[in-house]
Amino acid sequence: MSVEKARFQALVSPTVLDLRPYRPGKPIEELKREKGLSRIIKMASNENPLGPSPKAVERLRECAGGMNLYPDGYGYELKKALSGKFGVKPEEIALGNGSSEIIEMTVRLFCGPGKKAVVASPSFSIYHITVKAQGGEVVEVPLKDHAVDLGAILEAVDANTSLVILGNPNNPTGTVFGGEEWKRFFERLPENVAILLDEAYAEFADSEDFPNGLEYIRKGKPLIVARTFSKAYGLAGLRIGYGFADAEIIDYMNRLRLPFNANLAAQEAARAALSDEEFLAKSLSVNSAGRKALYEFFEAEGVEYIKSEANFMMAKVGDGDSFFSAMLDEGVIIRSASGFGAPEWIRVSIGLPEEIEIFKKAFLRVKARLGKV
Numbered sequence: 001m002s003v004e005k006a007r008f009q010a011l012v013s014p015t016v017l018d019l020r021p022y023r024p025g026k027p028i029e030e031l032k033r034e035k036g037l038s039r040i041i042k043m044a045s046n047e048n049p050l051g052p053s054p055k056a057v058e059r060l061r062e063c064a065g066g067m068n069l070y071p072d073g074y075g076y077e078l079k080k081a082l083s084g085k086f087g088v089k090p091e092e093i094a095l096g097n098g099s100s101e102i103i104e105m106t107v108r109l110f111c112g113p114g115k116k117a118v119v120a121s122p123s124f125s126i127y128h129i130t131v132k133a134q135g136g137e138v139v140e141v142p143l144k145d146h147a148v149d150l151g152a153i154l155e156a157v158d159a160n161t162s163l164v165i166l167g168n169p170n171n172p173t174g175t176v177f178g179g180e181e182w183k184r185f186f187e188r189l190p191e192n193v194a195i196l197l198d199e200a201y202a203e204f205a206d207s208e209d210f211p212n213g214l215e216y217i218r219k220g221k222p223l224i225v226a227r228t229f230s231k232a233y234g235l236a237g238l239r240i241g242y243g244f245a246d247a248e249i250i251d252y253m254n255r256l257r258l259p260f261n262a263n264l265a266a267q268e269a270a271r272a273a274l275s276d277e278e279f280l281a282k283s284l285s286v287n288s289a290g291r292k293a294l295y296e297f298f299e300a301e302g303v304e305y306i307k308s309e310a311n312f313m314m315a316k317v318g319d320g321d322s323f324f325s326a327m328l329d330e331g332v333i334i335r336s337a338s339g340f341g342a343p344e345w346i347r348v349s350i351g352l353p354e355e356i357e358i359f360k361k362a363f364l365r366v367k368a369r370l371g372k373v
Contacts, residue, residue, distance in 0.1 A: 049286070150181050195222065203283075
């Protein structure tokens with residue numbers, strides 16, 4: 001940083017100076033301009049390739065005339081819909097600007113200077129950013145066979161640990177931990193350690209013993225389950241997420257959140273999307289078929305990959321950054337996993353059948369050109 005740009009550095013909290021901004025996937029329009037391409041497919045940000053629920057789009061049209069008014073700050077109707085679908089009380093639900101805000105509020109509640117948060121590595125970078133922003137210490141526990149190692153997580157907990165953050169399925173690997181393993185972990189974790197269970201991709205998980213975090217929020221431990229409308233429901237652009245927890249914890253979260261953090265359009269579209277069972281079923285079906293197609297492709301090409309229970313998967317290509325850049329030249333946006341601490345890997349979102357075919361052809365051209373897979 002130049003001296004001119006650093007002139008306010010002394011005024012900034014040291015915890016902020018140590019942070020690095022979250023790096024989202026490259027936007028389609030930006031890449032078109034940069035590369036001079038007319039066609040781009042984006043398989044980088046784990047978005048729903050089908051788009052949003054038609055019911056959500058229709059509801060947005062209907063409520064557009066009310067955009068001059070503030071939204072319901074409590075989110076009564078959306079909480080009522082979530083309550084009916086998941087069998088929880090409205091007072092056990094928090095709304096957020098995406099599930100990222102649920103994560104951020106949880107960290108603010110339970111972590112700070114002198115406190116530790118234990119996370120799996122690699123995992124979603126927002127976990128690290130929010131903990132460090134609060135002045136807390138991040139304790140990273142390596143994955144085991146690409147999956148969260150709950151036993152090692154438990155061993156990393158000490159007297160200064162106030163929070164454990166777990167993604168299930170885990171991002172970026174897409175792997176999950178099972179019911180019995182989770183039950184043992186939950187029972188053995190000290191009662192003074194909060195648990196944030198990030199289930200952003202839970203709808204895609206199809207393991208028979210995939211644990212439902214909602215079944216544990218009333219078991220007397222400080223557990224917060226974070227979910228989102230960004231993935232399976234196709235509302236990433238509206239930024240609407242939700243969390244489940246004991247009513248006491250939700251009350252504390254409501255003291256932290258900004259007024260009207262869940263905007264009117266997001267609340268209305270989310271409520272409509274929640275009722276669109278047909279769209280959700282189609283989204284899960286397309287995703288399942290896409291995963292299978294990519295498995296078969298990577299196996300045929302002798303490329304190591306990780307079986308996923310999310311709407312993305314990882315493949316080992318030797319140099320993730322180089323492969324990412326070369327795929328951009330082909331008009332295909334993927335994600336290098338180097339930012340997750342896995343520099344030899346890429347992460348690929350599951351697309352539509354035609355997008356997967358374009359990806360496969362581009363992958364083979366890049367593989368031949370780089371010769372590193």
